[in-house]
Amino acid sequence: MSWLGLPAEHPFGVDNLPYGVFSTGGGPRRVGVRVGEHVLDLAACAERAGMESAAVWRAGSLDAFLAEGARAWTAAREWLLEQLTSAAHRDAVEPYLVPLEQVAMHLPFSVADYVDFYASEHHASNVGRIFRPDGEPLPPSWRHLPVGYHGRAGTVVVSGTDVVRPVGQRRAPTETAPTLGPSTRLDLEAELGFVVGGGTELGRRVDLAEADDHLFGTVLLNDWSARDLQAWEYVPLGPFLGKSFATSISPWVVTTDALRAARVPLPRQHPAPLPYLRGEAAYGLEVHLEVECNGTVVSRPEYRDMYWSPVQMLTHLTVNGASLRPGDLFGSGTVSGPDPGSRGSLLELTWSGQEPLTLADGSTRTFLEDGDTVTLRATAPGPDGAVIGFGACTGTVRPAR
Structure with missing residues (x-):
């Protein structure tokens, strides 16, 4: 008490x-x-x-x-x-x-480097079915390693910062050549972000058993995504301008110690990952997320459905000898579950715009419009029935400049 x-x-x-x-x-x-x-x-x-x-x-x-x-x-x-x-x-x-x-x-810390993973099997499968309807939903490597991309640390912003609609190249399915203009398929992605502390030397790998010692805490993270820019540019090297314009995080960093009671077993990983990613140190987290658009809750993803553990992500991040720096930030990737109401992006919730959402004011959305405000919230279980809260992560979309 x-x-x-x-x-x-x-x-x-x-x-x-x-x-x-x-x-x-x-x-x-x-x-x-x-x-x-x-x-x-x-x-x-x-x-x-x-x-x-x-x-x-x-x-x-x-x-x-x-x-x-x-x-x-x-x-x-x-x-x-x-x-x-x-x-x-x-x-x-x-x-x-x-x-x-x-x-x-x-912003609670200076973001040293930013990496975003792709750790939800449900999200990765949904995106695969949308973008590659005639192919396998998951790439061959997905169940063997935590897939990720390097983002832009300088555009990580604290909750409450407006997000300017990005401009870039996009090509509509009916067009033969790209055009330059504001994104028309601006999306949100509900994630957790993990804050790293305690640096390492270049060339030294971080073992799974010691990875937790480098995880200071967790924030809510919205990896804003321009889906039309992303779809045009992402082959062969992956996300670039479709992701780099803004990433919002909540202002309060919930410590790893505060989330120990929220640890749960991971879903079964099959096939078993390589030995450096296996061990009792890997864990999942029971975190209940809520995604709100203009005051309407549109999704309630559950983080416990994620396939890869935060310690597996950090271990894989360093397996090639990449160093850690205090203030490194890595995102979990979009948190999505097996049900439509637990999908963590509009791309999935509207199935690429084919199934519009209706908000409380009667308006509909396929993707975000100027003036829309997105808010992420989350709670986790604490010891003896306590509740662990995360600060809200909010951003409002402003017109392209």
């Missing part, structure tokens, strides 16, 4: 304690932890307590803290729990709790 008096079912209780970066009144950015309807100013609180760790929280990002590694992350969590659950610390901590309505949230 906490002296804050939060209800047991509060999604941002002391079992969660996600990290973010905030400011008040246009002032400097500070690292904070969300607890209930407040943000704890970490550096100020730790400085009063005489903690050396205050130094890594004084900067306006999580970058220095991410570099500290897993032991420091766990030690910080234990200290926070002590501060927020022992009444003896109340007078020292309470002055540094800032009401949530007074803060502005910012």
